Each structure stands twice: as structure tokens, then as C-alpha cells.
Amino acid sequence: MKTARTTRITVYGLLLIWCLVSAFPLFWMVSASLKPPSESFAGINAFIPQDPTFANYARVAQLVPMARNFVNSVIVAGVGMAVTVFLCSLAGYAFAKFDFPGKNALFLLLLATMMVPPEAGVVPLFAIMRALGWINNLLALIVPNAATAIGIFYMRQYISSFPSEIMEQARIDGAGDFRIYWQIVLPVITPALAAWASLAFIARWNDFFWPLLFLRSKEMYTLMVSISVLPVSEGLSTPWPVIMAGTTIAVAPLVVIYLVLQSFQREGLALGAVKG
Amino acid sequence: MSSNSIWARMWKKRQIYLFISPFFILFGIFQLTPMVWSFYLSFHEWNGLGAPEFIGLGNYRFLLRDKVFHSALRNTVIYWLANSLAIIPLALILASLLNHTWLRAKRLIRTTVFLPYVTATVAVGLIFNMLFDYNSGLINSLLELIGLAPVPWLTSVQTSKLPVIFLNIWRITPWHALILFSGLQAIPHDLYEAATVDGAGALRRFFSITIPSLMPILFFSFITLTVDAFRIFTEPYILTQGGPANSSISIVQYLYINGFSIFKLGLASAVGYALTLILLIVSFGQIIAMRRESGLMEGN
Numbered sequence: 108m109k110t111a112r113t114t115r116i117t118v119y120g121l122l123l124i125w126c127l128v129s130a131f132p133l134f135w136m137v138s139a140s141l142k143p144p145s146e147s148f149a150g151i152n153a154f155i156p157q158d159p160t161f162a163n164y165a166r167v168a169q170l171v172p173m174a175r176n177f178v179n180s181v182i183v184a185g186v187g188m189a190v191t192v193f194l195c196s197l198a199g200y201a202f203a204k205f206d207f208p209g210k211n212a213l214f215l216l217l218l219a220t221m222m223v224p225p226e227a228g229v230v231p232l233f234a235i236m237r238a239l240g241w242i243n244n245l246l247a248l249i250v251p252n253a254a255t256a257i258g259i260f261y262m263r264q265y266i267s268s269f270p271s272e273i274m275e276q277a278r279i280d281g282a283g284d285f286r287i288y289w290q291i292v293l294p295v296i297t298p299a300l301a302a303w304a305s306l307a308f309i310a311r312w313n314d315f316f317w318p319l320l321f322l323r324s325k326e327m328y329t330l331m332v333s334i335s336v337l338p339v340s341e342g343l344s345t346p347w348p349v350i351m352a353g354t355t356i357a358v359a360p361l362v363v364i365y366l367v368l369q370s371f372q373r374e375g376l377a378l379g380a381v382k383g
Numbered sequence: 384m385s386s387n388s389i390w391a392r393m394w395k396k397r398q399i400y401l402f403i404s405p406f407f408i409l410f411g412i413f414q415l416t417p418m419v420w421s422f423y424l425s426f427h428e429w430n431g432l433g434a435p436e437f438i439g440l441g442n443y444r445f446l447l448r449d450k451v452f453h454s455a456l457r458n459t460v461i462y463w464l465a466n467s468l469a470i471i472p473l474a475l476i477l478a479s480l481l482n483h484t485w486l487r488a489k490r491l492i493r494t495t496v497f498l499p500y501v502t503a504t505v506a507v508g509l510i511f512n513m514l515f516d517y518n519s520g521l522i523n524s525l526l527e528l529i530g531l532a533p534v535p536w537l538t539s540v541q542t543s544k545l546p547v548i549f550l551n552i553w554r555i556t557p558w559h560a561l562i563l564f565s566g567l568q569a570i571p572h573d574l575y576e577a578a579t580v581d582g583a584g585a586l587r588r589f590f591s592i593t594i595p596s597l598m599p600i601l602f603f604s605f606i607t608l609t610v611d612a613f614r615i616f617t618e619p620y621i622l623t624q625g626g627p628a629n630s631s632i633s634i635v636q637y638l639y640i641n642g643f644s645i646f647k648l649g650l651a652s653a654v655g656y657a658l659t660l661i662l663l664i665v666s667f668g669q670i671i672a673m674r675r676e677s678g679l680m681e682g683n
Contacts, residue, residue, distance in 0.1 A: 110483070115485070118480055118483055121476075122481075122486075125496055126492060126495040126496060128553070129496045129497075129498050129557070130495055132510045133502060133510075135510065136506070136510050139513065147519070194405045194406070197402045197405075198402055198403040198405070198406055200402065201399045201402035201403045202403065205396065205399045207393065207396040207400065208392055208396075209393075213403065213407070217406065220414065221610075222610070222663060222666055223414070223659055224610070224635075224658055224659060225414060226614060226635050226655065227418060227655030227658055227659045228417025228418045228420070228652075229417070229638065229642060229655065230417075230424060230648045230652050231416065231417035231420035231424065232413060232417040233642075234420075235412070235416065235417065250409070251413035251414075253405060256406065256410075284398055284399065285402075288402075309500075312503070313503035313504060315504060315616075316617065316635070316639075320639075331506075334505060334506065335505050335509075338512075350513075351510070351513070354506045354509050357506055358502055358503060358506045361501050362498065362501055362502070365494075365497075365501045366494065369490065369494045370494075
């Protein structure tokens, strides 16, 4: 079908504006982080730093333990992602491919838990974490989210379409249920695992409420908590370029990984109909 | 069937129960126990030290007349409505724009428009703080450039909710657009061709084919949007700290202040229950309102 020229121009025009609006705040952040304190960041001529400097990055590393916070974020997001992908796919496999007493009731219960806001029980949860000795400990962020309802739901939907005959064949050959999962199902569902892994990583890297609650010292902070205290860490006067340097450090790893993954994958990340 | 054989069948499947057990164990420890304990606490006054003191419905009665909680509730509802009214239509537009078969550089465009969702809320909050600053922000300097008066975005009771809403729209729309996009791709092409042959215009095709076919996914979008909107915390916390004069405070932030700044733990627990209740009512309201279109009733 031939599409009218005006339609094409309108669609491309709108998408161009959309791309600019999407990328602009990030561009502005990087630009501001490279400015010496004297330079203005208002007005049209402030788009590109006149006299770019990396001094703000050195300054922010003096204000907060950035390297340490970076490692904390990597541990929380990385370990959390690995564990949750394993446990969610294993449970999703069980719900998708086996019949067992109480299966439907348990699955409904699992879905119902998604409606309850976890913030509601936050006061006792804090007491539980204290009893476990997990206040100011990264375990408080990794363990409660090690298996999530939405992750299991997503994996079940995906694994349901895996042909059962292949499993039967393996069973005849003497493979147990776990070996079938590990050696036959897992390799086939890597697209779903990759999509879920990236969503889980993004969610954990960007998480703020729980780290703010459970992490109590500068050294244990994740990057998000660390940059959130930057505006007040030097009284009220931390200059914006320094804050933006911290923000760039916190945002850059995800954006870079995302861009690399997008350019390597043929179809792009099939970030399906769910999130981490 | 005797119960004996049920136990026998369960024992046979013990390994499968083991596979699904981590979620239920973690849920029991880190969500169910806190919820039950929280229910108990919501009828008590407690500052974390000593024994909780039973005060009946005192905390809930306090919430009914507390002005700050009223602000928090009103603001949260406004965030939810603004999100629903802006994000879903915008996401639908973006998804439709991306859905043209002749479009070039598809992956580049998709990658770029999805960038906001990859960017952490805290980071966007700080960036928006700078952009919306009264004296040195880019937004006001652009307004002045076209001859308008600067707006005290973050420091006025009238406008403090707007940056929070803008941040949400900017960051969340791509996620919903992506979901709706996958839904658009599943609509068979011949439906549109048949309608075109029958003389239906673009607008007509959109409302009588696209929207009805997307209903189950739109429903999913509305529900997730609602749950997220009622749990909003980071955006106002970073942008305005809930101010000025509580004009942008959210329910979860109100809960956080009571639980972890002024240690009214019983009251904070009551807020948690109020939030859960409101969220359940709103979600079920949506499920009932959209039950026919949602695809939940299929197969009945």
C-alpha cells in the first residue's frame, strides 16, 4: 500500500520530536556535569559547556564514597538478578508443566499477592530485618525479592508454549525433573531469561525506597541513595554540576548496557508485557 | 478420593513443591508476617520502644480528620488520574506511530524513546529539579525567552504537583507504549484491509478495530498504572520533599514520615492498611468497569 507523503512526514516529524524529548534530559545532565561552577546552565546558549571539565567527577567522589556505592549497586542488581531469574524460571516451569494438588489455588494466591502494596507492612518488615541483623546489609535488598510473583507469572506464560513432547522424550531417557529444567528447558527459553534478567536488573539498580529504608551508612548506600543525599551533603550549596556528575555516574552504566544490548540483539530486547 | 491418596499424590510431587516453595516461603516471611503484624499494630500506639498500647480505632479515626493525610490522599489520587489521562493516550499514540510498516530506523527510534524508562527515577528527579528551578532552570529561562513570566514550579502550592506529573509521564509512557505496541502487532492486517474496502476512514478504523482489539492490553496497562501511581514515593520525595505545605506529599511518603521520622508506628501501620484498602477498591472497580472488555471473562 502506498502511503501519502504528508502522512510520512507527519509520522517522522512526531517521532523526531519524541526522540528529542526522550533524550534531552540525559543530554542536559551530561552537559551540566562537564561545566565549571562559574558557567550558567540556563538559557539557550547553555546547551554545550564552553569550557568542559572533569573536575566535578573528582569532587563528587570526595563528597560520597562513589566507588563503594557503585560496587554495592552492582552486587544488589547483579546477584539479585541472577537469583531471581533462576528461582522465577524454576517456579514458572513447575506451574507450566506439572499437575499437582493445589496448583490452581496456589497460582491464584500468587497472582493475588501482586495486588498488595509491599509498602503496607513496612514497619514490621523493618523490625524483622533488624531481628535478622540485616539492617545496613545488602541481603535485606536481595533476599525478599529473590522470587517475585510477577516474574513467576511471566516465566509460566513463556514456558507454557514449550513443547511437552521433548520433555517426555528426556524423561524416557531417564532424566529427572530438575535435569530436564536445567539441560533442556533453560537453553531454549534464553530469550525470556534475557528479557527478564534485564528488567530485574533495571528494577534493582534503580530501586530507591527499600535501600533508603534499610541502608544506614554512607559506605553501604547504593548509588541511588548516595546521589539522593548529594543536594544536602554540603549544606544546601552543592553546585548542580557536581550533583549532575554523581547522577551521570549512577545512570550511565544502565544506559550503556542497554544501548549495547539493543545494538547486538537482532530483534532488540523483547521487553515483554511485564516488568521486574 | 480418600485423603490418603491426596497425600500420596502430593508426596510423589514433592520435588515440584520444592521448585515453587522459595516464593511462598519468602512471601510468608517478608510480606505476610509484616501484613498480619501491621494489622495488629494499626490498633495500637507504639514508638518502637516498650509495649504497644491498645487504642482501638484511634489511628484510623486520626487519619479521617488529619489534614496532612487528606492532602496525601488527594495528591495521590491526582497523580493517578493525571497518569491515566496522559500516559495511556500518549503511549497509544507512540505505539501507533511506531507501528507503520514503512518506518525506517525502527530500532534506533525504539531504543531512543525507551531511554526514559531505563533512567532511574532518582536521577530524573534530580535532573528535573535543575530544569524546573525558579531562578536558574532551563524551563523558566525558555518561558522568559518567549515573553512569559517565570513559574515557581517547585515552590508554589499551585504548581508543585506538575513537575511530579511531568516526570511520571516522561519516564513511564515508553513502558506502556512498548506493551501496547506488541498488542498492535498482534492485530491481523486483513481486518484493516477489509474495513478500508468497506470505506472506513483512518479514525473510524482506529476506534472500531484498534481500540477494541487492544482492550485486554489496555486493561493490563490501566491496572499496572493504578498500582504504581498509588505507590508513588520517589518522585515527590526527590523533587519537592512533598512540599510546599504538603501540596505534593504522597500516601507512601506520609507513611514513611510517620514510620521512620517521627516513629508513630501504629499510625504508619494504619496508613499501610488504608493504602491497601484504597488500592483494592480502585483495582476491583476497574476490573468490574472493564470486565467485558478486559479479556478476563473469556472462556466462560
